[in-house]
Structure formats: structure tokens, C-alpha cells
Amino acid sequence: MKEYFRLVRLLKPYRHLLVLSFFLILLFSVCNAASIYLSIPLLKTLFTSSASDVTSIPATGLFNELRHSVDTYIFVGGDKYSALVKVCVLLLAAYFLKNVFAFLQSILTQYVEKSLINDIRRRMFHKFNSLSLRYFNERRSGDIVSRFITDVNAIQNTVYVTFTDIIKQPVLIITFLTLAFLISWKLTLIAIISVPLSMLVIFYLGKKIKKYSIRVQEKLGEFTSVISENIYGGKIIRAFSMEDFENKRFDIKLKDYFRSLIKSAIYVNMNRPITEIVSVALGVFIIWYAGREIFAGGTLAPEEFIGFLLIIFQLMVPVKDLSTVSNRIQESYASAKRIFEIIDAKPEIYDSENAIDKKEFENSIELRDVYFRYNSEDRVILEDINLKIKKHENIAIVGLSGAGKSTLVDLLPRFYDPQIGEILIDGVNTKDISLKSLRNLFGIVTQEIILFNDSIRNNISFGRDDIPISQIVMAAKNANAHDFIELTEDGYDTIIGDRGIRLSGGQKQRIAIARALLKNAPIMILDEATSSLDTESESLIQEAIEKLLQNRTSIIIAHRLSTIRNADRIIVINDGRITASGTHDELMHGSESIYKRLYEMQFG
Ligand code: ATP
Numbered sequence: 001m002k003e004y005f006r007l008v009r010l011l012k013p014y015r016h017l018l019v020l021s022f023f024l025i026l027l028f029s030v031c032n033a034a035s036i037y038l039s040i041p042l043l044k045t046l047f048t049s050s051a052s053d054v055t056s057i058p059a060t061g062l063f064n065e066l067r068h069s070v071d072t073y074i075f076v077g078g079d080k081y082s083a084l085v086k087v088c089v090l091l092l093a094a095y096f097l098k099n100v101f102a103f104l105q106s107i108l109t110q111y112v113e114k115s116l117i118n119d120i121r122r123r124m125f126h127k128f129n130s131l132s133l134r135y136f137n138e139r140r141s142g143d144i145v146s147r148f149i150t151d152v153n154a155i156q157n158t159v160y161v162t163f164t165d166i167i168k169q170p171v172l173i174i175t176f177l178t179l180a181f182l183i184s185w186k187l188t189l190i191a192i193i194s195v196p197l198s199m200l201v202i203f204y205l206g207k208k209i210k211k212y213s214i215r216v217q218e219k220l221g222e223f224t225s226v227i228s229e230n231i232y233g234g235k236i237i238r239a240f241s242m243e244d245f246e247n248k249r250f251d252i253k254l255k256d257y258f259r260s261l262i263k264s265a266i267y268v269n270m271n272r273p274i275t276e277i278v279s280v281a282l283g284v285f286i287i288w289y290a291g292r293e294i295f296a297g298g299t300l301a302p303e304e305f306i307g308f309l310l311i312i313f314q315l316m317v318p319v320k321d322l323s324t325v326s327n328r329i330q331e332s333y334a335s336a337k338r339i340f341e342i343i344d345a346k347p348e349i350y351d352s353e354n355a356i357d358k359k360e361f362e363n364s365i366e367l368r369d370v371y372f373r374y375n376s377e378d379r380v381i382l383e384d385i386n387l388k389i390k391k392h393e394n395i396a397i398v399g400l401s402g403a404g405k406s407t408l409v410d411l412l413p414r415f416y417d418p419q420i421g422e423i424l425i426d427g428v429n430t431k432d433i434s435l436k437s438l439r440n441l442f443g444i445v446t447q448e449i450i451l452f453n454d455s456i457r458n459n460i461s462f463g464r465d466d467i468p469i470s471q472i473v474m475a476a477k478n479a480n481a482h483d484f485i486e487l488t489e490d491g492y493d494t495i496i497g498d499r500g501i502r503l504s505g506g507q508k509q510r511i512a513i514a515r516a517l518l519k520n521a522p523i524m525i526l527d528e529a530t531s532s533l534d535t536e537s538e539s540l541i542q543e544a545i546e547k548l549l550q551n552r553t554s555i556i557i558a559h560r561l562s563t564i565r566n567a568d569r570i571i572v573i574n575d576g577r578i579t580a581s582g583t584h585d586e587l588m589h590g591s592e593s594i595y596k597r598l599y600e601m602q603f604g
Contacts, residue, residue, distance in 0.1 A: 003336035004329050007158050010119065014112045021112070024105035025168045029175040031098035036310050037067075037179060038091050041074050043303035045083045064182075109164060113156055121152055124342045132348040133415050137374065142225030147342060150220060151335035158332040165325045169318035176315040183308045184300055190286050191312055201274050203326070205267055210330035212264035217334055219257035226250045268327070275323050283312060349414050355434040361441050361522040361553065363426045365389045365412065370421035372407060381407050383576045385421070391522075394549060396558035396567035398598055404576040405557045406447070409525050412555070413442045443521035443548075447528065447557070449508040456485055457492040460514045471518065478547045479514035480540040481507065506537035513544045524554040528563060559602065570595070 011018065074086045124147070136144075180188040230237060230246055237246055287309070293300050300308075370385040381404050389395050397405045410416055411423060414430055423430045430438055451459050460475060461467045472492065476482040484507055488494040496502050503511070516524065526545065542562055548554075558564045565584055572580040572587065572595045580592035587595040 001329075001333075003333055003340055004158065006340065007116075007155060007332075007336055010116060011112065014115065017108055017112055021105050021108045022167060024101050024108065025171050028098055028101035028105060028168075029171045031094050031101060032172065032314075033175045033179050035091060035094035035098055036176075036314055037070075037307065038087060038094060039310055040303050040307035041071060041083075042087045042091070043306055045074070045080060045087055047303065105168075106164070109160065113160060117152055117156055120155070120339060120343075121148060124148060124152075124339065127343055127345060127347075130347045130350075131345055133410075134348060134374070135345060140221065140225040142223075142228045143221035144342075145228070146217070146221045146224050147338050151217060151338045154217075154335035155332045155339065157328055158336065161325055161328045161332075165321050165328075169322040169325075172318040173315060173322070176311050176318070180308055180311045180315070183304050183311070184290070187286055187290055187300075187308060190289065191282065191315070193282060201278065205271050205274070206327045206330050208267040209264065209271075209327045210333060212260055212267060213331045214334040214337075215260040216257070216264050217338060219253065219260050223250065223253035223257050226253055268331075271324055271327060272320065275320050283316070286312065349417060349435065351434050352431055355432055356428070357437040358425065358428065358433045358441065359437065361391065361425065363391055364424075365523065365553070366424045366427075367408075367411070368422050368424065370411065370418045370423065372411060372416065372418045374407075374416075381576050382411075382418070385578060387571065387578060387581075389553060389555065391553050392551065393553055394566065394568045395555045396564050396570045397555065397573060398558055398564065398570060398595065399573035400594075400598070403573045405573055406527060408573065409527070409555055409557065412523075412525065413439045413444070441521055441523050443516035443519045443524045443552075445509070445512045445516050445524075445526045445548075449505075449512045451496055451503070451508060451511060453495065453497060455490075455493045455495055456488070456511065459496060459511055460518055462515055462519075467518065472514075475514040475518040476511075478517050479510045479544040481510035481514050481544075484510075504537075506541060509541055510544055513541070513548055517548055522552060524548060524552050524556075526554065526556045528557060528559040561602075564599075572598075 070090075074083050074090075078086075128144075177188060177192070180191065226246070226249055230250070237243060290300060290305050290308070294302055294305060366388045367385045370382055371380060372382040372385075373380045385408065397408065399405050407416070411418055412430070414435060417431070425433065425438070425441065456476075457469065457472055460472050469492065473482060476485055476492075485492060485494070516526075526548070538560075542560070545563070546566075549556075556563050556567070558567065558570075564570060568583070569581055570584060570587055571578055572592060574594050580587060580590065580595060582590065588599070
């Protein structure tokens with residue numbers, strides 16, 4: 001329930017609209033009650049031969065006075081036909097107003113509901129982008145996407161339930177009960193007994209529904225994950241002929257999902273019939289009891305009894321809806337929980353209170369006694385790292401796959417924080433530098449090039465729309481990307497497709513280099529692509545990289561001979577430790593063997 005109340009609290013900005021909605025509910029209920037009450041004078045007009053008994057109603061109490069005036073208006077001073085016309089006009093007016101109020105109220109509720117959903121998605125997305133990479137490592141993308149779409153849709157229901165059911169239904173019940181009570185208090189008391197009886201059944205079903213709706217969302221997350229893995233990994237799946245395996249994996253997930261859907265549907269659908277059976281049993285008892293009263297010539301007139309029955313039948317609708325409220329809240333409870341998990345996630349990496357803005361890089365980057373592991377249970381990935389890189393130095397990092405090279409460079413812009421040790425830029429701990437200014441010091445070209453489904457121009461300028469096209473073209477020219485961009489359909493405005501699917505590997509790299517060139521950051525981190533390119537692309541990229549590194553400090557995870565040769569210093573990492581450092585010649589002639597082995601392995 002905690003989550004439900006949190007959702008309700010999120011509605012605070014819309015409280016004025018909700019108060020208005022409440023008044024519309026009240027107006028609706030009054031018109032609704034009036035429309036049902038009018039059936040009594042209607043029946044009287046149709047079935048009694050004279051209107052003489054109208055004045056016999058004692059005019060005591062507000063209701064009776066009101067009833068008296070309505071009856072006087074309808075019946076006194078006219079014949080049966082004019083009474084019929086008056087009742088019809090009143091009925092029409094009551095139904096018209098009731099529907100107008102219902103329409104306005106539901107539009108208002110929908111407006112609040114959709115606005116809340118928008119707010120929640122915005123909050124989730126903004127939070128999501130403030131979280132560290134570790135958060136994403138630990139979760140599947142399909143699961144996160146399904147929280148954004150399915151779970152958020154599921155909680156729409158909560159707003160509807162709150163304003164249409166928790167407020168509207170009780171108001172309706174109270175008006176109906178008051179009306180029924182005024183007609184016959186004995187019969188009304190019997191009717192009231194039905195409510196707690198149905199509640200017991202509903203409580204039990206509610207627990208089951210909660211259990212299965214959590215399971216349904218989990219299973220949905222699992223199978224959407226398989227879908228997104230198959231979209232991103234389409235090429236590799238075909239290359240390894242894994243289609244059958246993936247189909248089987250998907251079928252199993254789908255079957256699990258289906259099974260939990262059906263179980264959940266059984267409990268959800270059991271709810272209404274059971275409530276109805278209990279309520280109808282009591283309804284039939286009332287009919288029997290009232291019939292006895294009328295036959296005995298008691299205080300109840302037949303048209304009043306029919307009016308009373310109509311009220312009770314109408315009363316069943318809000319009672320039934322109200323009885324399923326707790327279930328519907330339970331259903332969205334699971335979703336709310338999954339949404340708040342994102343909204344409440346604590347960013348691990350954030351600005352310290354006294355963080356300074358660091359605009360320039362002046363002297364050096366230093367890693368001091370750094371130890372790092374991804375998760376507390378994981379093995380240590382980096383151990384005892386001590387490294388100082390001076391301004392304008394070009395550093396190449398080499399090592400076997402999985403040695404920890406990418407992890408090491410990820411620590412510099414604080415994608416992760418080391419558990420032990422510190423990283424200093426110009427002597428200032430990176431934790432004391434604002435994240436934005438720290439990351440502005442770095443230009444990064446990752447091994448797997450990340451491009452967005454947008455124009456080439458926007459992929460190079462990357463969110464900075466103040467940059468003139470001339471600068472973008474200049475960066476593209478320096479990255480040797482201009483020529484191929486010109487050949488595309490719409491030049492710089494060409495949309496490159498999901499993840500740049502319409503570009504070759506080498507073209508993507510050159511766009512990424514243009515992006516880094518345009519950012520013009522003083523420190524460049526480059527994770528060279530391992531995939532081999534044809535000689536022409538290779539030399540185009542090499543040329544672009546050279547321009548990128550001019551007058552900059554650079555750290556390159558090197559896979560190319562030329563990069564290693566040109567480096568001022570080569571750092572060898574083995575199993576998370578720096579095992580050697582020096583120039584190519586020094587390392588080739590030194591005692592450390594890994595570099596020589598690596599060199600021979602890669603470059604023959
Ligand atoms: P490569 O040359 O193959 O890219 P690398 O030297 O850059 O390798 P890293 O990517 O730094 O190696 O990985 C170092 C170790 O950390 C590997 O054993 C890897 O399995 C592990 N690792 C990498 N990323 C994560 C992560 N997000 N969560 C947990 N472990 C990780």
C-alpha cells in the first residue's frame with residue numbers, strides 16, 4: 001500500500017482539478033439519484049387512477065418536503081396526461097445533467113491521469129540518465145523498457161481507480177443508501193449486510209491477484225529481454241546459426257508468461273461472478289421480504305417498492321466496483337513498486353557538496369594506489385595501479401583481452417569509482433570536481449561506436465544545437481568523414497538508422513572521431529576498434545586519429561601497430577596490474593615478456 005499512497009501523493013500538483021472533479025461527482029450523484037427517484041412518480045402516474053393521495057405525504061424532514069414539492073408540482077392542478085409530460089421533462093433534464101457532469105468529470109480525470117503518467121515517465125527517464133553504468137550492468141534492457149511502457153501503463157489504472165472508484169463510488173453509494181433509507185429503513189438494513197460478506201471473498205482473491213500480477217510483469221520483462229537481445233544480436237545469431245536455440249529460448253519464456261497470465265486472469269475474473277452471486281442472493285431475500293410487507297398492507301406502497309428495487313440494483317454497480325478496488329490497486333501495486341525502484345535508485349556517482357568546476361587541464365592525471373572491482377562479490381579487476389600521465393603525453397595501453405584496459409580508462413571520467421585509491425587531475429581528486437566539468441575534459445571514442453537514430457549532423461554535434469554547420473563540416477573533414485557523408489542521400493541530414501545500421505564499421509568510427517574532434521577536449525581517450533578494416537579505411541582512420549591527438553593528452557587502448565609505435569609511453573597491463581611501461585624499443589629489449597608476446601601475436 002505504501003507505493004499506492006506515494007502515487008496518490010504525486011497527484012498533489014493537480015489538487016485543484018481533483019477538487020473540481022469531486023464537485024462534479026457530487027453533482028452527478030445528485031442528478032443520478034433524482035433520475036431514479038423520478039421513477040416513483042412515473043409509476044404512480046401510470047398505475048394509480050387519481051392523484052388525490054399526493055397531499056397525504058407528511059411534509060416533515062427535508063426529503064419529505066422535497067418529495068412533497070416534486071409530487072405537488074407533478075400531480076396538483078392537472079390531469080394524468082399533464083403529470084406524465086411533467087415527469088418526462090424532469091426525467092430528461094435529470095439524465096441530461098447527469099451525463100454532462102459524468103462526461104466533464106471523466107475528461108478531467110483522464111487529463112490528470114495522463115499528466116501523472118507523463119510526469120512519472122519524465123522522472124524515471126531523468127533519474128535513469130543520472131545513474132551510474134553499474135546500474136545498467138546489473139539489469140536487462142528489456143526489463144527496464146518494460147518498466148517504462150507496461151508498468152507505467154498499468155498504474156494509469158490506479159488514478160482511475162482512485163478518482164472513479166474510491167471517491168465516486170462511495171458518494172454514489174451514500175446517495176443511493178440515503179434515498180433507499182428514506183423509502184424503507186428496514187429493507188435498506190438488510191441490503192447493507194451484503195457488503196461485508198462480499199468483502200471477505202474479495203480479500204482472499206486480492207492476495208492471489210497481487211501474487212500473479214507481480215509474476216506476469218516479471219515474465220514479460222524476461223521475454224522482452226529475449227526480443228531485444230535478438231534485435232541487437234541479430235547478426236551474431238545468424239552467424240552462429242543460433243536461430244533454433246533462440247526460438248526455443250523465446251518459446252519457453254513466452255509459455256511461462258502465458259501461464260502466469262492465465263492464472264492471473266482466473267483470479268481476476270473469479271472476482272465479479274462471486275461478488276454477484278453473493279449480492280443477488282441477498283437481493284432475492286429483500287424481494288421476498290418486501291413482497292410480504294406489501295401483501296400485509298404495511299407502510300410500503302408498491303411503486304415505492306419498485307423504486308426501492310431500482311435503487312438497490314443501481315447500488316449494486318458501485319458496490320461491485322468498489323469491491324474490486326483493492327484488487328485493482330493490488331494489480332498496479334506491483335507495477336508501482338517496479339517504477340519506484342527506478343525513481344528511488346540512488347546514483348552512485350554524483351557531485352560532492354563542494355565540487356569545483358575544472359575548466360582547464362594543466363599538468364597531469366594521476367592514478368594513486370587504485371584498486372577496483374565491479375561488484376563487491378566479484379574478483380578484483382584492477383590492483384595497485386599507480387600511473388602518472390603528463391599533459392600532451394601520448395599513452396598506449398596494451399594487454400591481453402580482459403586484462404582491465406577498458407576498466408582503467410573508465411575510471412578517469414568517473415564512469416565507475418575505485419574502491420581504494422584516488423585519481424587526481426592537476427592534483428585535485430576527481431571526486432572533488434563537478435561531474436560535468438570533469439567529463440568535459442575528456443573526448444572519448446569507444447570501441448563499440450554508439451550512434452543514435454538521428455541525422456549525421458546531430459550525431460556529430462551530439463546535443464549541441466548552437467554549433468554552426470561549418471564547424472561540423474570542418475570536424476567531419478578532419479575525421480575523413482566528409483566525403484562519404486556528401487555521398488549519402490541527404491548529406492549531413494541523412495538519418496543513419498537504429499544504432500547507425502546504415503553505415504559501415506569504418507564510417508561509424510570516423511563519425512565518432514568527428515564527434516570527439518568537435519568536442520575539442522584536452523584529454524582524449526580512444527579505445528581502438530579491434531575489428532580489422534580494409535587498408536584504405538585503416539589509413540583514413542589512422543589519419544583522422546592523428547589529427548584527433550594533435551596537441552592533446554591521449555590514452556589509447558591500442559590495437560594498431562602505428563599507434564603503439566607513435567606512443568610516448570606504452571603501459572602493459574596484465575591481470576589488472578601494470579607490469580611494465582616504456583617506449584616500444586625499451587619494452588622490446590627489456591625483461592618483461594608479455595609485451596613482446598603480444599606484439600608478435602598481433603603484428604607478426
Ligand atoms: P578487451 O581488450 O577484451 O576489451 P580489457 O582489457 O579492456 O579487454 P575490461 O573490459 O577492462 O578488459 O575487463 C576486465 C575484466 O572485467 C574482465 O574480466 C571482464 O570480464 C570484467 N568486466 C568488464 N566489464 C564488466 C562489468 N560491467 N561488470 C562486471 N565485470 C566486468
